[in-house]
Amino acid sequence: MATQQLATTNGNFRIDLQGPEGAPVLVFSNSLGTTLEMWDAQAMTFSKQYRVLRYDTRGHGASIANAGPYQFAQLGGDVLSILDSLGIEQAHFCGISMGGLTGLWLGVHAGQRLRSITVANSAAKIGAEAAWRERAAMVRANGSAAMQTLAESSPSRWFTDSFIASQPQVVQTAQAWIASIPPEGYASCCEALATEDLRAAISSIQTPTLLIGGSADPVTTVADAQAMQAAIAGAELATVPASHLSNLEAPQAFDLALGSFLQKH
Numbered sequence: 001m002a003t004q005q006l007a008t009t010n011g012n013f014r015i016d017l018q019g020p021e022g023a024p025v026l027v028f029s030n031s032l033g034t035t036l037e038m039w040d041a042q043a044m045t046f047s048k049q050y051r052v053l054r055y056d057t058r059g060h061g062a063s064i065a066n067a068g069p070y071q072f073a074q075l076g077g078d079v080l081s082i083l084d085s086l087g088i089e090q091a092h093f094c095g096i097s098m099g100g101l102t103g104l105w106l107g108v109h110a111g112q113r114l115r116s117i118t119v120a121n122s123a124a125k126i127g128a129e130a131a132w133r134e135r136a137a138m139v140r141a142n143g144s145a146a147m148q149t150l151a152e153s154s155p156s157r158w159f160t161d162s163f164i165a166s167q168p169q170v171v172q173t174a175q176a177w178i179a180s181i182p183p184e185g186y187a188s189c190c191e192a193l194a195t196e197d198l199r200a201a202i203s204s205i206q207t208p209t210l211l212i213g214g215s216a217d218p219v220t221t222v223a224d225a226q227a228m229q230a231a232i233a234g235a236e237l238a239t240v241p242a243s244h245l246s247n248l249e250a251p252q253a254f255d256l257a258l259g260s261f262l263q264k265h
């Protein structure tokens with residue numbers, strides 16, 4: 001993988017682009033506390049047929065991590081500015097959790113730029129405002145020590161117990177991602193999650209949409225995915241045997257659901 005820094009009108013982003021030039025573009029957007037490396041398996045699979053574009057969301061990895069709070073209008077605008085800088089008019093989009101909410105924002109506000117949207121382990125409103133504000137304040141107060149604490153607590157939100165026991169390597173890699181996230185960037189994304197509520201807006205989405213739910217996801221549940229399916233005309237729903245980071249826990253089922261959906265669009 002050869003990542004690069006891309007200068008856009010919204011700031012600098014770390015991106016990775018692979019797959020045949022001229023193939024349809026497929027964008028992957030990471031979850032809170034992870035980096036574009038979370039999509040390594042999907043990039044390998046889908047870059048045979050698609051031009052795969054991954055990026056570190058603002059505040060994460062080596063992308064711009066300016067002082068927040070951020071908003072989803074900014075996170076969605078960042079995707080558009082990356083596409084613009086690369087001269088890409090339309091792309092498939094696949095985001096997980098926070099990345100899925102970015103996808104919903106794009107579907108509502110810039111649907112003409114997307115060929116399809118896949119929203120994995122996400123919801124039109126994720127969690128409770130007070131809890132996100134509390135987490136943001138804790139991170140601002142404690143800086144990198146807070147990121148270490150979050151690295152310790154995250155596996156139980158991200159993976160099933162059996163996966164934690166059987167795949168310690170994957171779990172440790174994911175913990176290293178969150179430990180390395182700039183505290184200001186992480187806190188600012190928590191504040192974006194605190195305020196975004198697209199429950200009323202997503203019924204305007206006209207872009208073909210796939211919802212992926214994790215059968216054991218305690219954060220964004222299958223019921224959340226069903227609620228989005230009821231709101232978005234023609235949306236499809238696939239459930240995979242996993243907790244929250246389903247592309248890491250159940251990559252084969254995830255790729256099968258995504259691949260068969262993309263084939264149709």
Ligand SMILES: O=C(O)CC1=CCC(=O)O1
Nearest residue numbers: 031032097098099157219
């Ligand atoms: O709290 C977490 O780490 C789970 C999560 C919520 C939004 C997101 O992207 O990840």
